[in-house]
Amino acid sequence: MTLLFGRRARLRWLHLIIGGALLMPYFLAALVIIGRLRPDPGPFSPLSHQLTAFVCALPMAAVTAFFAPARQLSVAAARALCGVPGDRPLADGPARTQQAQVRTVCWFTLHLALGGIVSGLTLAMPPLAGTIMALPFSQSMRDSRVFGLPEALDRPWILALLPFAGLAILVATAGCAALAGALLAGRAPVLLGPTPQDRLAAAERRAAELAVRNRLARELHDSVGHALSAVTLQASAARRVLDSDPEFVREALTAIEETTRRTVGELDSVLGLLRGGEDHGRSAATGPALDALDGLLERCGVSVSCAVRGDTGTVPAAVSREAYRIVQEGLSNALRHGGHGVPVELRVTVRAAELAITMDSPLPERAAVVRPGGGRGLCGIAERAVLLGGRAEAGPHDGGWRLAARLPLRTTGQESR
Template structure:
């Protein structure tokens, strides 16, 4: 009896009853249309007129289901009552495309059509089957004008079979409801599932969210990585001259304090964007070229800085990326260029692009490899590529040169 009267079968039956209730307004309008040309005074007395009204109701239901909000309502009801397997996902959100609307309309029409049939059977057949079942036991029911059974009184064996006939009617009705519910559950993933356009939109949202996460990861890597490199270098130098040069130690501690304070502020900004979520994170706001002087003054290595061109003409997004590229370049110089090795930095603003050139010496021996490798140079290349720029890095004149060219104007493009 579980397939006919189990919990899932009962929920699907309830779902069909809801469909029958949703059909009623359309059916009543259909009866008005039929009554306007029918010769019968009472439309409900004629099965033909009722079927005709039912036929008028279904197209009207399909039209109303073309509205975008019809799909999320249908999906909510199907998820709660149809007993769908968890591996058959349904689409979330309103139907935006023509294909999605057509599928939602077909589902809604199928739901109200089957719901109307099962609801009619439930309302009409249930009392009749109960009445037939109690015929042998209640004379008042046998004498009822609603049941034409006088001929059965002459055949007691027929009357004795009446309870079985009533139970068979109820079982048949339950079987029809179970079959209709199973049909709806089988069609739900097809008609209410994501269309190819829905899947494409979901993939685009995931790609956008991943791009934001990658961007935030770059911000954390560049900001925190540079700060840790600078603090490590300053602390190590201060430890070596702790007794012989107190003034240098004082300057190193001051640099460590300022570096950590600035990094904590940048870290709070990035973490705030992570709390907002990918949809709200339009891009982390960070320092620009106007903050370079403070970065170079406390970066842990001597830097010869040359600026050419009007930096005020550089867009905010380009200035932020240029700052991060310089910061990551200084971090690499700190980690790999040797303690106190001088760095030459030149930033040139031309008519169409901003050029960054950073030269640093190579160490006497290769630095130890970090587990998993570094992410600095790939991150720099990603930053430049997002703006339509390019980068390069490699040995140059006995040292190491990092270059980056960023366009000052990026029409039709933006940061993720």
């Protein structure tokens, strides 16, 4: 009985009744048109007219399902009343593709067709069942011309079966409603679920969101990671010579102050992108570029010999920002592995079609301490270069360590300006 009269069955029955109510305006309009084409003198339309009107009302209802709100309303009603399995989600938003529109039309038409049938049964069968169940107990009803039984059926054993017949009609009506509701619930994920185009669009949105998150993670890693490495090493060096070289300590503290102040500004910029959301993060990408390279080299904590060839002002903004971060991460690696004051040779060359960055530093005498979880610096450099359509590599070279990056000046469009 739970399958026929349980909570889920009642909700699905209500969903079908709503479908019948939605069908009624189309049914009445079709009935009026058929009545004018095939006039009937009787006070009530014959059954043939009603069946024809029902069939004609369905195409009229299908046309309205092409309007944008139809899919969203259908999904909302199906979620609330149909009891769709949780592992088969329904699509959100309007139908954006032709396939989704066709599926919406099929669902809307099926809902209204089954709803019209179940609504008709709900209106007609309970009074009929009640009448049949009352006939054995009312002689006047059996004798009346409206409810009278044929003499062949007016027998005690037949009258005793009439209440069960009425009860069977009610159960059959509930069974029809339950079957129709189960059919709609089974078709809902197919007709109202995401289409392949919807899944592809969702995957593209997730990929775009992941790309933005990765870019912001790289910004935080390069900016904050460089600052922490520089501050840690400068503070360590200052502590060792605190008593013997006060002037060096003063310079180290000044460098720490400037580094942290600059990093706080960069951190505020990145957090502003996070607060602004994905679109803001794409369109309002900010950060230091090659024009701020002198300030970076001045207080980076290593001894840098820099040679710039070409006009860095002609470098596109996206390439200039990524180049700055690549240099910053290279200096962080040199500082982390070589220590304070390690000599670094940096060459930045602007060519006609690409920007070349080469950074040479000596290999450390002893292995550097590996941070818990490992670093992401070299991977981040490679990712930045690949996103611009370039390449980057790092490794031992002529007894030292070389970082080399080639960035095309015509970006591939994967990184916003």
